[in-house]
Amino acid sequence: MIKLDLTKVSAFAALCFMSLGGFSQEKTEAFPFKLPKEKPNRPLSASMERSYDVYGATPQDNELYSQFKYTEIKGLDYSNHDGTITRRDPSKVIFKNGKYYVWYTYRNTKTPPVGGRNAHLATDEIPSADWDLCEIWYATSKDGFTWEEQGVAVPRPPKPNVGWRSVTTTDILEWKGKYYLYYQGFMEASGKRGDDCPVAVSWADSPDGPWTPYNKVVIPNGKPGEWDQYSIHDPYPLVHNGKIYLYYKSDSNGQPDLIRMHGLAIADNPLGPFKKHPLNPISSSGHETTMFPFKEGIASIVIRDGNEHNTIQYAEDGVNFKVASITEFLPNAAGPFIPDAFTDTQNGRGITWGICHFTAVNGWKTNHAILARFDCDLSQDVNDLDMKKNHVYLKPEFFYKMGLNGKQKKRIEEENKRLQN
Ligand code: AAL
Numbered sequence: 001m002i003k004l005d006l007t008k009v010s011a012f013a014a015l016c017f018m019s020l021g022g023f024s025q026e027k028t029e030a031f032p033f034k035l036p037k038e039k040p041n042r043p044l045s046a047s048m049e050r051s052y053d054v055y056g057a058t059p060q061d062n063e064l065y066s067q068f069k070y071t072e073i074k075g076l077d078y079s080n081h082d083g084t085i086t087r088r089d090p091s092k093v094i095f096k097n098g099k100y101y102v103w104y105t106y107r108n109t110k111t112p113p114v115g116g117r118n119a120h121l122a123t124d125e126i127p128s129a130d131w132d133l134c135e136i137w138y139a140t141s142k143d144g145f146t147w148e149e150q151g152v153a154v155p156r157p158p159k160p161n162v163g164w165r166s167v168t169t170t171d172i173l174e175w176k177g178k179y180y181l182y183y184q185g186f187m188e189a190s191g192k193r194g195d196d197c198p199v200a201v202s203w204a205d206s207p208d209g210p211w212t213p214y215n216k217v218v219i220p221n222g223k224p225g226e227w228d229q230y231s232i233h234d235p236y237p238l239v240h241n242g243k244i245y246l247y248y249k250s251d252s253n254g255q256p257d258l259i260r261m262h263g264l265a266i267a268d269n270p271l272g273p274f275k276k277h278p279l280n281p282i283s284s285s286g287h288e289t290t291m292f293p294f295k296e297g298i299a300s301i302v303i304r305d306g307n308e309h310n311t312i313q314y315a316e317d318g319v320n321f322k323v324a325s326i327t328e329f330l331p332n333a334a335g336p337f338i339p340d341a342f343t344d345t346q347n348g349r350g351i352t353w354g355i356c357h358f359t360a361v362n363g364w365k366t367n368h369a370i371l372a373r374f375d376c377d378l379s380q381d382v383n384d385l386d387m388k389k390n391h392v393y394l395k396p397e398f399f400y401k402m403g404l405n406g407k408q409k410k411r412i413e414e415e416n417k418r419l420q421n
Contacts, residue, residue, distance in 0.1 A: 083112025293348025
């Protein structure tokens with residue numbers, strides 16, 4: 001029996017294949033020095049295929065790539081950052097009556113929060129989480145940098161109405177001349193079981209109120225065992241395809257392996273009924289929800305959690321999102337200024353700024369959040385190359401702050417001992 005040495009056979013076969021121009025390597029020119037702006041007609045590696053098919057020849061050619069710049073906003077007091085006042089989870093920004101409006105979670109309590117894990121220590125005056133015992137307040141601005149707080153928009157309703165413990169994490173919808181604020185309605189201190197709540201809504205004829213609570217759950221939790229059974233967070237309405245597309249987050253899986261994913265619920269009427277999309281969760285990644293109409297679809301700023309965090313994504317149908325760019329230092333809980341958020345546009349122009357938040361700004365003992373302004377170029381109408389550089393320079397001290405923990409140091413010490421013995 002003839003034993004074939006497969007290594008020799010495969011080498012011979014490869015030689016024949018190559019000589020017949022199998023990969024036609026000798027026929028194909030090397031990749032050119034000047035990067036072609038359009039996809040060249042030649043064999044490309046997977047990475048170069050993606051570069052042309054998904055992102056654009058370079059980040060600067062990608063309308064959905066941007067870096068983010070941040071500015072401290074003026075006009076809001078935080079009681080010397082002692083943890084008794086928080087402002088967080090801002091809504092989208094709208095422009096009406098000659099000024100900008102933003103709504104947000106507002107807490108003003110005698111003490112800083114004890115933490116969701118210590119929810120058993122919370123009382124009617126002591127908050128568990130930073131967003132416990134909160135109301136929805138709002139502020140206005142002429143320039144988006146200096147804000148004037150106007151006061152409460154949606155107070156906590158009396159027991160047993162939805163949100164009696166805390167109303168938080170709101171967003172705004174303008175629909176047929178009326179205004180709607182959707183928000184998380186807590187019925188117990190966050191952290192008791194988990195960060196559990198449904199979504200409620202109030203409406204008004206003016207962005208300055210007065211706001212009338214619907215006093216019913218408008219986006220219900222999922223059924224037992226469903227991915228969104230405990231929490232409906234970050235309600236985020238846009239008008240798309242003639243309907244209200246309300247995106248939201250849920251916390252699934254449970255501690256200690258909590259995961260965040262996004263869902264979509266659609267309605268013809270701001271007070272519902274909202275129908276959850278059968279493809280939910282429509283995003284495997286992200287934390288707070290930040291979407292905006294872009295061209296004929298919807299774009300999304302996907303932060304913090306999940307396989308595809310730190311990306312900008314796009315869904316032509318508003319449902320099936322794909323990564324459009326990868327970036328860094330994305331804004332948390334971003335509420336962009338979106339002029340065409342409610343116009344049912346078929347050619348969304350994109351965004352250039354908004355309000356976001358920074359949490360635990362003074363450590364966990366005085367845990368509170370602050371609002372800030374972010375700027376970017378995710379707009380068809382702006383081409384700001386200073387927002388589309390490839391990286392941000394950071395001093396070594398920034399990286400040294402993310403040092404090894406005790407467990408990691410011990411592992412390394414043991415590795416060293418093993419090598420040295
Ligand atoms: C935020 C949001 C929701 C959560 C909590 C307050 O970042 O995701 O609002 O419930 O954290």
